[in-house]
Amino acid sequence: MLRHLFKLIWNKKGSHSLLIVEIWASFMVLFGVLSLIVFNISNYLEPIGFEYENVWVLDLNNNQDTTATREKTEKIMQLIRSYPQVESASRMSSNTPFSANTMNNSISYNKISTMADEYRSDEQLSSTLNLPMLAGRWYKPEDRVSRYTPVVINKKLQDKLFGDENPLGKVLGERDPLAKNTATESERELYRVVGVVDKFKAKGEYMSDEPALFAQIAKDNSWDKQVLIKTKSGTDAAFEAQLVKDITAMVPGWGAEVSYMTESRTNRHNLTLVPVIIFLIISGFLLTNVALGLFGILNLNISRRKSEIGLRRAMGATELGVTTQFLGEMWVLATFSLLIGLIFAVQFPLLNVFDLASGVYITAIIAAVLIIFAIVTLCAWYPSKQAARIHPALALHEE
Numbered sequence: 001m002l003r004h005l006f007k008l009i010w011n012k013k014g015s016h017s018l019l020i021v022e023i024w025a026s027f028m029v030l031f032g033v034l035s036l037i038v039f040n041i042s043n044y045l046e047p048i049g050f051e052y053e054n055v056w057v058l059d060l061n062n063n064q065d066t067t068a069t070r071e072k073t074e075k076i077m078q079l080i081r082s083y084p085q086v087e088s089a090s091r092m093s094s095n096t097p098f099s100a101n102t103m104n105n106s107i108s109y110n111k112i113s114t115m116a117d118e119y120r121s122d123e124q125l126s127s128t129l130n131l132p133m134l135a136g137r138w139y140k141p142e143d144r145v146s147r148y149t150p151v152v153i154n155k156k157l158q159d160k161l162f163g164d165e166n167p168l169g170k171v172l173g174e175r176d177p178l179a180k181n182t183a184t185e186s187e188r189e190l191y192r193v194v195g196v197v198d199k200f201k202a203k204g205e206y207m208s209d210e211p212a213l214f215a216q217i218a219k220d221n222s223w224d225k226q227v228l229i230k231t232k233s234g235t236d237a238a239f240e241a242q243l244v245k246d247i248t249a250m251v252p253g254w255g256a257e258v259s260y261m262t263e264s265r266t267n268r269h270n271l272t273l274v275p276v277i278i279f280l281i282i283s284g285f286l287l288t289n290v291a292l293g294l295f296g297i298l299n300l301n302i303s304r305r306k307s308e309i310g311l312r313r314a315m316g317a318t319e320l321g322v323t324t325q326f327l328g329e330m331w332v333l334a335t336f337s338l339l340i341g342l343i344f345a346v347q348f349p350l351l352n353v354f355d356l357a358s359g360v361y362i363t364a365i366i367a368a369v370l371i372i373f374a375i376v377t378l379c380a381w382y383p384s385k386q387a388a389r390i391h392p393a394l395a396l397h398e399e
Helices: 003-012 015-042 069-082 125-129 140-146 155-161 184-186 237-250 262-305 308-316 319-345 349-350 359-389 392-398
Strands: 055-061 084-090 104-109 114-121 133-136 149-154 190-196 212-216 226-231 256-261
Touching: 015 262, 015 319, 015 359, 055 237, 055 262, 069 084, 069 226, 069 237, 084 125, 084 349, 104 155, 114 155, 125 226, 149 155, 155 190, 155 212, 190 212, 237 256, 256 262, 262 319, 308 392, 319 349, 319 359, 349 359
Parallel strands: 114 212, 149 190
Antiparallel strands: 055 226, 055 256, 084 114, 084 226, 104 114, 133 190, 149 212
């Protein structure tokens, strides 16, 4: 029976070619959409690694003022921490969580190198974002006089560079033999690991956990003027207005802009979901065309093959047998299309395209195949039942 169905569809491949192409295109688009969905869902199920509720981002802008900017920034930090509405505040580089800014660098250890997101911050970042430590500690003010720049890395970076080796106390980076700076300055460009945190998904829950490194902000740093402010629950916009007013009064000519980390998180999520929605619309359009094509082919086959159906029924074929034949023809048609699609789809996990885990692609392939067969079955079921209900006497009489 199965061999007969394959032979029957193969003999009609010319008339079914457009539908085969439509099913193949639908499978490929559906495979892409499901890969995105599986990737995003698997990332979303992992913890983000920090707390963002009630955290504000203060962006300081000194405009044309270049006089004693470091001292003025320190005075602003003292002012912010003096408010009773503030639990903690931390200076940080411009690549704050959920922002569009990214800063990464190649980090090496023992001839192993990898790219990692680099964040500069002061000693209060761990308490401001509530970053739990897996090992070691966060850097302290007294670490500023240490030989190497103290850093905290996340578990992802530890796995990349150290594997099962204990990273605490290890020095990252390599001295440049051609550098003209002093030995002390050169050593400060190297990093000593003092602690390890678990995850830090700075771009949101839908993003994957990437290697990250937190470096203690330098004493003479005057260019990093983003401040993370963890406020107490119930703090409203009135305090925001007061904060901006007090800062601009303390340092005339400076600008201060406050954004809420929860709103930035929502914006990041929207940017992630837009391509998924676009692909879903395209996939839905293609699947609708496939469904309409299946209905048209089956209705045409029924009208052309009434005598064949009537003869089969007269020779004892049951309604279930006729229904199964027409469903089988559509399943074989879908199988032809999916075999072509699988040739392309399996290349993604084999070639590690987009550096995604193979499980993401395999799950998407299985789900896309099941969805295609489910749609084919649903669309072919009603016309097949209609064909099975044709009375043999009526069909033979019309013939």
